[in-house]
Amino acid sequence: MNKKQKKLLLRIIIAAVFFIPLYLISEDIVHVEIPKIALIIMFLIPYLLVGYDILRKAFKGICNRQVFDENFLMAVATIGAIVLGEYGEGVAVMLLYQVGELFQSYAVGKSRRNITELMDIRPDYANLETEDGIEKVDPDEVEIGSIIVVKPGEKIPLDGVIEEGSSSLNTSALTGESKPREVSEGSEVLSGSINMTGVLRVRTTTEFDDSTASKILDLVENAASRKSKSENFISKFAKYYTPIVCCAALALAVLPPLFIMLTKLGLSGYESVGALWINWVLRACTFLVISCPCAVVISIPLSFFAGLGGASKQGILIKGSNYLETLSQVKTVAFDKTGTITKGNFAVTAVHHSPLDDAELLEYTALAECHSSHPISRSLKDAHGKYIDPARVSEVQEISGHGVIAKVDGKDVAVGNEKLMARVGAEYQPCSHAGTIIHVALDGVYCGHIVISDELKENSKEAMQALRRAGVTKTVMLTGDARSVAERVAQDVGLTDYRAELLPADKVSCVEELLGECAGNGRLAFVGDGINDAPVLSRADIGIAMGALGSDAAIEAADVVLMDDDPLKIAKAIRISRKCIGIVKQNIAFALGVKLICLVLAALGIANMWVAIIADVGVMILAVLNAIRCLFVKKI
Amino acid sequence: MKKSYKIEVDCANCANQMEDAAKKTKGVKDCTVSFMTLKMKVEFEDGADTDAVMKEVRANCKKVEEDCEIFL
DSSP states (O other), X not given: OOHHHHHHXXXXXXXXXXXXXXXXXXXTSSOOOOOHHHHHHHHHHHHHHHHHHHHHHHHHHHHTTOOSSXXXXXXXXXXXXXXXXXXXXXXXXXXXXXXXXXXXXXXXXXXXXXXXXXXXXXXXXXXXXXXXXXXXEOGXXXXXXXXXXXXXXXXXXXXXXXXXXXXXXXXXHHHSXXXXXXXXXXXXXXXXXXXXXXXXXXXXXXXXGGSHHHHHHHHHHXXXXXXXXXXXXXXXXXXXXXXXXXXXXXXXXXXXXXXXXXXXXXXXXXXXXXXXXXXXHHHHHHHHHHTOOHHHHHHHHHHHHHHHHHHHHTTEEXXXXXXXXXXXXXXXXXXXXXXXTEEEEEEEEEEESOSSOHHHHXXXXXXXXXXXXXXXXXXXXXXXXXXXXXXXXXXXXXXXXXXXXXXXXXXXXXXXXXXXHHHHTOOOOOOOSSSEEEEEEETTEEEEEEEEEEEEOTTHHHHHHHHHHTTOOEEEEEOSSOHHHHHHHHHHHTOSEEEOSOOHHHHHHHHHHHHHHTTTSOEEEEEEOSSSOHHHHHHSSEEEEOSOTTOHHHHHHOSEEESSSOTHHHHHHHHHHHHHHHHHHHHHHHHHHHHHHHHHHHHTTOSOHHHHHHHHHHHHHHHHHHHHGGGOOTTO | OEEEEEEEOSOHXXXXXXXXXXXXXXXXXXXXXXXXXXXEEEEEOTTOOHHHXXXXXXXXXXXXXXXXXXXX
């Protein structure tokens, strides 16, 4: 609790201590003879003690032409009650209102602190290597190019490249992934990751404010400023609500009594004309008390803030509360292929028709290709995986448009396409698989072919299933790749549709076509790796960038940034947004619903001020607690 | 030119009123107040004197919500 809150608590306690005996006396529960005037004056003590700032704010509000606000409501209601002789109720209302205010201030402050602490992945210090040894400094002071030392268990304070040492890193603060990442000399490391096993000497590449951890934090903070439709609605609502309620209260205070007096209907129910007026004015005061819109106005921004914070902890950075809203309405998802659904590397995925062992065939091809720098030969060498002894290879001929011929261990090895096979006279087998086919012949005899294709990410298939479970009805892949490849991927992964052989401009028109199709029925999200997808990302309702660790372009263009490459996170993002929006709707419905019921009860004279203020504070407490639930998204 | 300021305000409604008051101030092109992060982001008109404008913004906000504070 801060100073202001502590002062308020003290005021409340002292006022309560004064109030309770006075109330008991005034209700004749405790029998003490006190002249009425004295009682009234004594009631004013706790009243003014606990409510002086409310009264002052109401007065200042009128002076500044900001008449209709909560303070005005409370001031009028309580003064009205006291003037009408309900001293106990008037003071109680003010007391309970302040209790509500204190709780609200405390709850919001605590939630804010919880959420910002949760998101605070920024380290507080760095071990800087200087001429005099290792000095512990503020990360702000470290210049680019300095060497810092990170010991096991410490957070990496700045982005950099490892100069010396190897270790495992825990990147869960950035990506939400708990799987450790192995790093060694030359590896790029990001601030916010936790060094687990070995000591690292890192040469920094950014300043503290530009480091990844700082950028992420800034992103989430800014996101809270980007208001959602719900928040805007609530702001507008609160602006009109209070004046309307005040007028309604006035009408309630004046019209029914006038009506009863003029028509003499039901007049017999009241002891006197005075009692008639008192009854209705009191109802109007109660009306005013209930009408406070705090619960809704507080809980909605809190829900969004918690949702944004919770998501960022999972490695899902959402750049605005409004995007959180749109995400929850997504029914169609369009994907880029390379880098999004597939790994974007080209690897050996199959070996067919080989009389030799797969490994043996790969060995021959890797050796034959050992001098080539072609990306395909790189894939072949990676697939072989073992040391390649160039001494075993001789008479290498690279024939452009065909392939490579070399002598490996004395054998004539031909590695290439059909044209090369025709040239060496080997009868090759064509392949039904999509991808690049590399045929191999040994001493003129066909020895099978190797399929090289873009590998699917492990989670892609599961990701599509998860999306379907999350309510996404259409999943479409957009790619510039060949139709056969696209069809294969779409089938393997389980997409509802695909478009292939697209030029970049075509991708935008595809998205527009899909937008037209889904108009009125959910929103469209586009998922890409950001680098060349900027126009498509901005055209879609929601642009999601993947694997954005460090990529400025992606962070700029996209509305949602997934900190790792995992397509499963897309479904998770949608589920998180749905939970958050669900809670927001619950709060609005609950708070407004209960208020409406209480307003009716107050108008009918059934609810008195005690009930009113308890309902008000109670609703607010529940709304705030419900809003915090948006933080807990780990298990979604 | 955009600048971000730390603020202190008690209730969400007051934050909204601060935002409205700031938007109406001369020299301010646009303004967002985030109650949750306690930050006010101001976009100034071209050529505006940020210090002078912010002093007026602060005064205007104080008029609508006495308890608020903008840390300049």
